[in-house]
Amino acid sequence: MAPDMIPLSYGDLALASLLVLLNAALSFGLRLRLEGQLLIAAVRMVVQLGLVGLVLKALFTTVSPLLTGITALAMVLFAGREVFARQEKRLGGWWTYGLGTASMLMAAMLVTVLALTTQIQPDPWYHPRFAIPILGMILGNTMTGIALGLNTLTTTISRERVAIEARLALGHPWRDAFGNVIREAMRSGLIPIVNAMAATGLVSLPGMMTGQILAGAEPMHAIQYQLLIMFLIAGGTGLGVFMAVLVGAYRLTDSRHRLRLDRLHSSH
Amino acid sequence: MLRIEALQTRHLAAIDAEIADGECVAVIGPSGAGKTLFLRAIADLDPNEGRVTLDGRARESLPAPEWRRKICYLPPDSGWWAERVAAHFPDAEAARALFPRLALPEAALDWEVARLSTGERQRLALARALLLRPRALLLDEPTSGLDAASMAAVERVLMEMLAEGGTILLVTHDLAQGKRLAKRCLPFKQGRLESEGTWPRT
Incomplete structure (x- = not known):
């Protein structure tokens, strides 16, 4: 302390x-x-x-790697459930839950491990005092991005059915026909983190930085940590959103370049 | 020659049909009989089973986009993915040359999609498909929103395509139009093909 x-x-x-x-x-x-x-x-x-x-x-x-790993995994699984719960339309079976969870697992874990092994470098690198809070912060934001990105993908693709099928019928490959929708979904997943970075410091003092200052840290040190975290969050959100939206889009087509809305179900 | 063998989907019983080069066949029947599903299945837009060949070539031997450029499906409600008409026509030159034949002004290329009338949308969507120079056209109610003059223009263009050896499957509720363009018909009822070739008595 x-x-x-x-x-x-x-x-x-x-x-x-x-x-x-x-x-x-x-x-x-x-x-x-x-x-x-x-x-x-x-x-x-x-x-x-x-x-x-x-x-x-x-x-x-x-300070057990096994217990820390289990805790981290449990956090990712809870976050996956949260992504699932925020979808107006869902891919059938385990797809929505699995896709949300897998994207987060990949993005949040990758960024967290990167930060722990190259930037923060605690000893040992998986020390839970660093690993768990950092994963938590990255996960919270990645979760929001992925939930928004997937939701935009599935709702927009249903809304734009006529335009997308018009392109498919004219012989456009699915990547072109889905292009506008994929871009819109990725944008909607990334906008919160862009806004957060732009507003940080002016509108809001981030919770982590405030916490460190309350705990007696030098403001400049707290700010360095906050910057690191924001970069990690931006990186993790980007990776997670790209993966979730691309795989989600891929699931909504097939080898014959069809629009497979039959694989989407309303969650209400 | 467009040959369809045992084409079926979840809502369509196995259907066989053959359409020769230069032939137009009308697909008729009440709403919900499966006419649209039939055309969509040929274009491979919905999951389906069965064999479809064009000039002896199976559609599975081609990537789906290439198949759909050879045998182009035109849905009853046209889809647009950009604000301007021009963005939907990769070859502006060819589009301007075709428009007058469909009773559209050349300036239509500069129009906004949101301001198009139903009839303009229908003819522009047909133009978009014709410019791909498909071997076969699958037309789903292509003239339902057109006045007599535009309909006549569209029919003239379709006849020219037939004269050049193209193939047309035409879903229509307008029996008079069906008889003008097609010599025979495929009557659908409840997802099945009824006795081929019989025009209903009017």
């Missing part, structure tokens, strides 16, 4: 949590009927973070 880190007592947290109770009271008074969900969400957050704290503590004391 850094010397200037001011530890919080449970009393401090209880005091802050009164604000949530105040919100609940407001919700009750104004009949928003949100107080139940609000309290459940708050309790969930406390329980989940408490468990994460226990897991991290255990990981940090053992």
Whole structure:
């Protein structure tokens, strides 16, 4: 722990949590009927973070590559479920879940391992105190990008069916016929990270940097870390979105260059 | 010669047909009878089984895009992928030469797709297909939105294609048009081909 880190007592947290109770009271008074969900969400957050704290503590004391790997894999699988849940239309069978998870596994793992082995270089390189938080941050953003990219791909390709089939019927190969849609899907997956980079520092102070500063780090050191993380996130999101959108598009055609909308199902 | 043997999909019973060079065959029947699915299956736009050959050459021996340029399907609702008409015509010169024959002005190339009328879209989509110089055309209601003058122009162009040895399969609800262009017909009902060649009594 850094010397200037001011530890919080449970009393401090209880005091802050009164604000949530105040919100609940407001919700009750104004009949928003949100107080139940609000309290459940708050309790969930406390329980989940408490468990994460226990897991991290255990990981940090053992520094086992196996346990760290299992934790990382579990995080990727949860993120895959989240991508799946955000789709209006899904590829049949395991395709949507598998594709989202595989893209994240490839992109987030690659970028995380790259950062750990060449830039941050903790000892050992897989030390969970570095590996898990960095993977978490990269995963969170890659997940958003992939979910958006895939959703744009499947909804746009259904909407543009007539235009795409017109091109196929005129003998355009599927890559040309799908081109506009693929580009639009990739753009929509990448725009959040572009916006985040452009707004960082002006509109928002990123959470990680703020956390390090609160913990007593030099602002310049915190900023260096933040820049590293943003570059990693941009790289991971790009890789993940490209893979997910390209493979998704490939799944929506076949060897005879058809548009296979029969492989898409509405999730409602 | 376009030969179709045991062509079937999930919604189409095995269909056999032969269309000679220079021949137009009308595909008729009530809505939902499978006429569109039949043309789409020939163009290989939907998964299907069966054998389709053009001049003795099986379609599997060609990459799908090449097959579809030889035997071009024209859907009833035309699709556009750019804002300007010109972007859909790789050869502007050839397009300008063809337009007057379809009762379209040469300036149509500079139009915006969003401002086209139904009839203009239909004729421009036909022009787009004709410029590929396909051996066969699979036309799905090609004149449903046209006035008498434009329809006559389109039919003249189709007759010229037939005179040059082209092959046409024509889905139409307009029996008079069917009889003007085609000598025989393929009557469809509930995804099956009924007794070939009988025009319904009008």
